[in-house]
Amino acid sequence: MDDLDRKIITATQSGLPLVKEPYQAIARQLNIEPDLLKQRMRKMLEAGQIRRVGAVPNHYKLGYTANAMSVWNVPDEMITELGSQLGALSFVSHCYERPRFLPEWPYNLFAMIHGKSKEEVSEKVQQVLTLLGEHCAGYELLYSKQILKKTGLRLKDA
Amino acid sequence: MDDIDRNIINSLQGNFPIEEHPYQIIADQLDISEDELLTRLETLLKDKTLTRFGPMYDIQKLGGSFSLCAIRVPSERFAQVTEIVNSFPEVAHNYERDHEFNMWYVLATESLAQINKTNQAIETKTELKVYNMPKLQEFFVGLHFKA
Numbered sequence: 001m002d003d004l005d006r007k008i009i010t011a012t013q014s015g016l017p018l019v020k021e022p023y024q025a026i027a028r029q030l031n032i033e034p035d036l037l038k039q040r041m042r043k044m045l046e047a048g049q050i051r052r053v054g055a056v057p058n059h060y061k062l063g064y065t066a067n068a069m070s071v072w073n074v075p076d077e078m079i080t081e082l083g084s085q086l087g088a089l090s091f092v093s094h095c096y097e098r099p100r101f102l103p104e105w106p107y108n109l110f111a112m113i114h115g116k117s118k119e120e121v122s123e124k125v126q127q128v129l130t131l132l133g134e135h136c137a138g139y140e141l142l143y144s145k146q147i148l149k150k151t152g153l154r155l156k157d158a
Numbered sequence: 159m160d161d162i163d164r165n166i167i168n169s170l171q172g173n174f175p176i177e178e179h180p181y182q183i184i185a186d187q188l189d190i191s192e193d194e195l196l197t198r199l200e201t202l203l204k205d206k207t208l209t210r211f212g213p214m215y216d217i218q219k220l221g222g223s224f225s226l227c228a229i230r231v232p233s234e235r236f237a238q239v240t241e242i243v244n245s246f247p248e249v250a251h252n253y254e255r256d257h258e259f260n261m262w263y264v265l266a267t268e269s270l271a272q273i274n275k276t277n278q279a280i281e282t283k284t285e286l287k288v289y290n291m292p293k294l295q296e297f298f299v300g301l302h303f304k305a
Contacts (some may be wrong), residue, residue, distance in 0.1 A: 001221060003218075009215055009220065012212055012213050013212070013213070013215055014210075014212070015203075015210055015211050015212040016174075016211060016212040016213070018181075018196050018199055018200050018203075018211075019196075020179060020181060020182070020192060020196070021178060021179065022180065023176065023177075023178065023180075024178070024179070031280060032282040034178070037289060038176050038177070041176050041298030042176050044213075044215075045176070045213075047219070048219055049216055049219045049220050050213045050214065050215055050216070051214045051215070051216050051299070052171075052172040052174075052213075052214050053172070053173070053174040053176065053212065053213045053214070054170050054171045054172045054173065054174045054211070054214070055166075055170040055171055055174075055199075055202075055208045055210070055211045056169065056171075056208060056209045056210040056211070056214070057167050057171070057207065057208055057303050057305065058206050058207055058208065058209045059211070059303050061206065061207045062167070062174055062207070062303050062304075062305050064194050064303060069255065069262070069270070074247060075207075077245040079295070080295065083295060083297035084297050084298075086297065086298075087200065087298025088298065092298060093298075093299070093300040094298065094299050094302060095296075095297040096294070096297065097293065097294040097295040097297070098226065098291040098292070098293055098294060099291055099292070099294060101289050103258075105228075105259070105289060110226075114303070120254050140257065142256060142257045142259070142262075143255060143256045144253045144254070144255055144256075145253075145254040145256050145260075146242060146254040147251075147252075147253055147254070147256055148243075148252035148253060148261070148263075149243075149244045149249060149250075149251060149252040149263070150209075150250075150251050151250055151251075157280065
């Protein structure tokens with residue numbers, strides 16, 4: 001990432017302008033050629049520095065009110081295989097390995113599961129239990145009760 | 159929210175074109191006018207059906223650092239601890255969850271050192287233990303919510 005990429009990120013991380021030529025508008029603001037802007041953004045997209053360009057829905061507003069962080073205790077030596085299988089399920093949005101804190105926190109595999117009701121989430125959890133089988137030494141569901149803070153992940157102005 | 163809004167939400171969750179007239183391209187696909195798409199997008203953002211619209215950056219790939227952290231907050235101190243934790247600009251998200259580990263926040267900083275420094279400051283101010291749980295492996299990140 002060079003200075004120009006950083007400027008592009010800070011100019012676009014809160015959103016694209018809702019005008020007919022949004023990239024031209026940003027390029028004008030940064031005082032660069034629109035083609036250079038588009039070229040840099042395409043490059044960041046290819047490199048995965050931009051995950052995607054699009055809209056983020058507020059899933060609560062779309063009726064997805066049951067949002068559980070599911071946490072699983074699986075053998076460390078199997079985590080890559082099991083994590084990949086869990087992440088491939090259509091209802092899992094984020095899936096990571098994270099460190100345990102023994103004895104109070106034995107879980108090493110995290111997966112966000114979203115549903116329109118707790119019953120729907122429970123059905124999905126049953127599918128995960130079937131998938132993990134004997135490798136699951138325990139799990140818990142942590143439902144969100146309240147959003148206490150939500151700002152985007154921002155890069156500070158240079 | 160009507161069918162057109164649902165179509166917009168379902169088709170705009172990725173692959174927005176990096177072209178001169180991107181809204182026109184999407185509007186053509188949805189069989190609506192460019193002006194209508196822009197007006198509806200504005201409304202969906204204003205009424206918070208959409209929380210964001212634009213490029214989603216992976217701050218970690220840009221040299222930043224993320225971590226998910228948890229605290230077991232005694233219920234009588236929850237409001238006070240929330241205020242302390244939320245006051246740190248490094249705290250990007252903070253959720254209350256239904257568990258003994260009841261506070262879960264995400265730190266977004268530009269270095270690992272800042273993650274540790276922020277958590278130390280949070281521990282000092284709250285006098286509670288922070289469980290720092292950075293991701294060790296990412297298996298999947300993707301969101302597609304059907305409207």
